[in-house]
Amino acid sequence: MRTAIRKTGGHDVSHVPHRGRRRSRPRDRNRQHSTRRSRAEDVQGSVGPGFLIKLELGGRNVTRLTHGPSRFVINDRSSIHDFHLTGPGLNRILTTVDFVGTKSVVLTLKKGVYKYVCDPHSELMHGSFRVV
Numbered sequence: 001m002r003t004a005i006r007k008t009g010g011h012d013v014s015h016v017p018h019r020g021r022r023r024s025r026p027r028d029r030n031r032q033h034s035t036r037r038s039r040a041e042d043v044q045g046s047v048g049p050g051f052l053i054k055l056e057l058g059g060r061n062v063t064r065l066t067h068g069p070s071r072f073v074i075n076d077r078s079s080i081h082d083f084h085l086t087g088p089g090l091n092r093i094l095t096t097v098d099f100v101g102t103k104s105v106v107l108t109l110k111k112g113v114y115k116y117v118c119d120p121h122s123e124l125m126h127g128s129f130r131v132v
């Protein structure tokens with residue numbers, strides 16, 4: 001329905017700006033920062049499917065961690081590798097050779113050097129980090 005524009009009094013409303021189309025402007029509604037990962041603080045380990053073992057935090061190879069509790073999420077992508085972590089007071093196979101999938105464990109790290117290997121291929125597949 002149209003609203004008629006009436007001239008009131010002697011004043012001439014010469015030009016009424018066109019109101020018909022209101023540009024629907026895509027608003028930048030508070031964009032949530034999708035860069036924030038829910039579990040960015042987790043230490044991400046992976047082994048396989050090739051002859052590769054790694055441990056990363058925030059996409060970077062782990063060389064140093066702070067002592068105290070840390071969650072390790074290990075993704076074992078092959079049934080020929082395992083993920084074996086040793087360190088001060090710790091000697092633990094986080095994922096076995098047969099296992100394929102992801103395991104999550106919270107470990108309380110102590111100061112010192114930790115090493116991780118795939119036991120069947122330890123010459124090739126190993127790494128270490130320091131806990132301070």
Ligand SMILES: [Cu+2]
Nearest residue numbers: 080081118121
């Ligand atoms: Cu292996």
